[in-house]
Amino acid sequence: MNHRIASIMLVVLGALLLGMGGKDAQFSANQRDFFKPTDQNLNNLIKIEQDYTSDKNVMVLVEPRNKNIFSPNALRAIQQLTEFGWSIPYSQRVESLSNHLYTRVDGDELMVEFLVEDVNALSPQELLARKRYATQKTGVKDYLITRDGDLSLVSVILNFPEQDSGQAAVKVVEYVRDYVATIDQQYPDIDFRVVGGVAVETSLPAIVQQDGRTIFPFALILVFAFLSFTLRDLIGNLACIATSVLAIFAGMGAVLWSGVKVSPILVNTPAIIVIIAMADCIHLMVNYAQGLNKGLDKKTALEKSIEVNFSPIVFTSLTTAVSFFALNFSESPPFAHMGTAAGVGILYAMLASLTFLPALVYYLPSKARGVTKLPSMGRLIHYYQPHGNKIIVGFVLVMITLASLIPLNRLDDNFVEFFDKKLEVRRDMDFMIERISGSVVVNISIPATENGGIYDPQYLNLLDDLEQRLQQNPQLRFTTSLLEVMKTLNKNLHQDDPDWYRIPESRELASQYLLMYEMSLPFGQDLNNLINFDRSETRVIAVYDQLSDKELIDLEGHIQSWLDQHAFDTKHAIIGSANLAFAHMQYTNVNNLSKGFVVALIFISLLLIAMFRSWSLGLISMIPNLFPAAMAFGVWALISGKIGFGMSVGITITLGIVVDDTIHFLAKYKYAREQLHLNNYEAVEYAMDTVGVAMLLTTAMMSIAFTALLFSDFIPNQDLGLITIITIICAVLVDLVLLPILLLKLFGDKKDAPSARDEPLPGESAVNG
Known part of the structure; x- marks a missing residue:
């Protein structure tokens, strides 16, 4: 004083x-800023992204008001969004109904084509057949289309640079939203929503x-x-x-x-x-x-x-x-x-x-006279x-x-639920989770015993055993892996006989199937999202409905128990997931x-x-x-x-x-x-x-x-x-x-x-x- x-x-x-x-x-502008750089679960996810494709995505939901996604107008909108997806900065992969690979055999030739390439060339009967195929196909239903065929999405996988990834993500989402605002005027009978992990975190x-x-x-x-x-x-x-x-x-x-x-x-x-x-x-x-x-x-x-x-x-x-x-x-x-x-x-x-x-x-002329008016306690x-x-x-x-x-009180959290329900991005994500796809993604990278070992029927049988274990969980939406591709090719090359929807009988046959398939793939539709570069490891992607933190960690425990039972080296078999990391x-x-x-x-x-x-x-x-x-x-x-x-x-x-x-x-x-x-x-x-x-x-x-x-x-x-x-x-x-x-x-x-x-x-x- x-x-x-x-x-x-x-x-x-x-x-x-x-x-x-x-x-x-x-x-x-990055949800990963919530983690320490040394966080093992986050690093597991990053390792999987480095071996396969990124876990970052932005998606556009397409909801025609006539409730038929296979109407010509809705399919044109999906095609337009798919083409736009490749123009998005840092896009690594685009997945949609229009570019989903539809395999069939014509004589002795394996035909690999887009599910919907030329809308005008498809008759109503062909459209109905492809709709039936999409709404029943594992990896398509509950992901690219609902089982009722009234809602679809276009997913763009993004690979951001390590430096300034947050600002890059913000610019990408702004770019997508601007385009969707334009296409929304072009298709007044269709509702569009921008969703996905990147859309959420850039909020x-x-x-x-x-x-x-x-x-x-x-x-x-x-x-x-x-x-x-x-x-x-x-x-x-x-x-x-x-x-x-x-x-x-x-x-x-x-x-x-x-x-x-x-x-x-x-x-x-x-x-x-x-x-x-x-x-x-x-x-x-x-x-x-x-x-x-x-x-x-x-x-x-x-x-x-x-x-x-x-x-x-x-x-x-x-x-x-x-x-x-x-x-x-x-x-x-x-x-x-x-x-x-x-x-x-x-x-x-x-x-x-x-x-x-x-x-x-x-x-200052300060006396706080109001204090004297307050009662004594x-x-x-x-x-x-x-x-x-x-x-x-x-x-x-x-x-x-x-x-x-x-x-x-119970421990329970989900990054999407960090956002108030009044926000548009939260409402849109809740809509997507409720209507078409699960909110929890778990990646499991499983090593083979050697380079090229993923073709071995014994390895493929292990994948099959894992998927059967995963399907025991009633909250599983679907799984995606090499196994589904192999089984489909085996069926295709046996005149589409459903009895041949099974694992190829030999390593050589599996290798030939995959070589033939990959040679027929269009740009951007390779299997790098499921197979690593030296064919020594593959990824199983499992998508679930909402799981609590405890349920998710228990699920990881069950998967790890399966890995241990099958003598996988836990230093190489990796379970990675943003949800699991949180x-x-x-x-x-x-x-x-x-x-x-x-x-x-x-x-x-x-x-x-x-x-x-x-x-x-x-x-x-x-x-x-x-x-x-x-x-x-x-x-x-x-x-x-x-x-x-x-x-x-x-x-x-x-x-x-x-x-x-x-x-x-x-x-x-x-x-x-x-x-x-x-x-x-x-x-x-x-x-x-x-x-x-x-x-x-x-x-x-x-x-x-x-x-x-x-x-x-x-x-x-x-x-x-x-x-x-x-x-x-x-x-x-x-x-x-x-x-x-x-x-x-x-x-x-x-x-x-x-x-x-x-x-x-x-x-x-x-x-x-």
């Missing part, structure tokens, strides 16, 4: 220097930008409006907002200096920082206003507020920062980035609220005391009941964050014991720190029960937030006992008087501000916002009801007289005290 100008200048300068790290920030930058324009400003407006209404101090609120903005610059800039991309997770950090920074500011402003109301001059009131809040603000900031830094245990980098940015921002908010804010308020102790035992029993019963519901990451994320939670809890406990210099107070503080999280996750089981990405980090984040109220309450209680020499009853009453209002204000402010996350189009953000709101509401109930009663029960609940409470407090006079 004696170096106010220096305090203001140094804090602003520090924030600006750190904030410069965000000047070249880029948005994330991320738009969500990042939209959330950046809405969540942070909305949170800021909500906080400002709420505090203006309660504190009645517009100037003081602006000073608090300025303090929070400096913390945002510091936190975000510190992380962006490292070159990370702005993800839909990281974009929430400014809103989180401003909420927690404002909580520090509120405590300081409330005690400042209370000092003015007691007749203190401005400088003395600010000094007294700093004095009484210094330790609580320092320790709440440390504990909250620890809980956010614990997100670095996360298996997903965006959450680690958010944890680091929030942790740095919170620590900078601590510095700014204890230096910049009081120095600035000194020069110390009198609640009179109502608690006669019913203390009942309240404790009630809390314990509620706690046990809600905690017993926690096992009902499922594993979610499980690992929960386990790692649980470890982070334990580490944070231990560290926070030690900080509290060090702060209070009392094992008893440190241990008591654990009750209001653990109860709210347990209660909140029990409530979540009733609301949703689904533990996704946002929920998996919620328990760690909320730990640091709920500790804040406990620290402020116990710090004021300890101050009353040691500095004011009040007895236990009066110390609890004093703590309720001095910090109760601020706790209610910060809880209401946080709850209102975290509501902004509920408006995000990214579901993990919504989940994070909702679980945080539930937790901090549970926390304030525990801190303002259960904690005071515990202190009374453990350390005495009688109002002894006389005590120091009857004497004027430091800084008070006998008149105004």
Whole structure:
């Protein structure tokens, strides 16, 4: 307070220097940014893509309003989209009804032609025959066409460059959408939808930008409006907002200096920082206003507020920062980035609220007169005391009941379900999953014993055995592999006799079949999506309906068990899937964050014991720190029960937030006992008087501000916002009801007289005290 100008200048300068790290920030446009580069499941998928074709695709759904995809007009649209598919940058393969390979034998010649090449040359009978073929053919039905023949899709496999793949994907989807908008006018009787993994993940930058324009400003407006209404101090609120903005610059800039991309997770950090920074500011402003109301001059009131809040603000900031830094245990980098940015921002908010804010308020006409209008909360102790035992029993019963519901929560996530249902891309993907194709793709790359070993009937029989195992799962849509090609060729070359739809009898015959087939293939229709370059390995593609994370990992276990039973070297047989990678990451994320939670809890406990210099107070503080999280996750089981990405980090984040109220309450209680020499009853009453209002204000402010996350189009953000709101509401109930009663029960609940409470407090006079 004696170096106010220096305090203001140094804090602003520090924030600006750190904030410069965000000047070249880029948005994330790749779902693989959610993984660490060392993630084994992601690397399995990348290895499969390198050996075969990419897993990235963009698709266009074609839905004729006459419900007949084999009508000439619909087939022309599919042909036009197929030709366009080859013009798309980075296109590697185009698959559709029009270019699906239709094999048959004409005399001694194997004919390999497109299923639909010249629409005008096909008679109605031929169209009907080919429709019947497509709706019954494995690998065509439930993929390129529905079984009813009323919906089809054109799939374009994309191979993006390693550098700047995200921006390349965004440009491709824009290119496709522009073309579809054109063709939509050309075919008014057909509905088109752009879907596929690339279409979904390229929605991320738009969500990042939209959330950046809405969540942070909305949170800021909500906080400002709420505090203006309660504190009645517009100037003081602006000073608090300025303090929070400096913390945002510091936190975000510190992380962006490292070159990370702005993800839909990281974009929430400014809103989180401003909420927690404002909580520090509120405590300081409330005690400042209370000092003015007691007749203190401005400088003395600010000094007294700093004095009484210094330790609580320092320790709440440390504990909250620890809980956010614990997100670095996360298996997903965006959450680690958010944890680091929030942790740095919170620590900078601590510095700014204890230096910049009081120095600035000194020069402003800020008095927060609304605080004096708020009721005293110390009198609640009179109502608690006669019913203390009942309240404790009630809390314990509620706690046990809600905690017993926690096992009902289940781990379940899907990248498509990260997006709000109101988004067009999410609605279109749900439509595709419901109507034509599954949402879960599992790739299994199976090695043969030698180069060219894939022709061996013994190897093909193993593929057959695997497919039979996969078909035992009722949620399987279809499988695609070399086996289906071989069986079809064997049937074709035996006059299309269905009895010959089986594996060729010899390696030589299989080799000749495939050579003859490949020599007849048109451009872009080779078997590189199923066979590697030296014919030593093939890929089985299995497509499933929606599977939960647990079901997907169980499925992987069954497949791995089959591989082990058939003596495959697990170092070479690879199971790869984007869905599977996310499922594993979610499980690992929960386990790692649980470890982070334990580490944070231990560290926070030690900080509290060090702060209070009392094992008893440190241990008591654990009750209001653990109860709210347990209660909140029990409530979540009733609301949703689904533990996704946002929920998996919620328990760690909320730990640091709920500790804040406990620290402020116990710090004021300890101050009353040691500095004011009040007895236990009066110390609890004093703590309720001095910090109760601020706790209610910060809880209401946080709850209102975290509501902004509920408006995000990214579901993990919504989940994070909702679980945080539930937790901090549970926390304030525990801190303002259960904690005071515990202190009374453990350390005495009688109002002894006389005590120091009857004497004027430091800084008070006998008149105004």
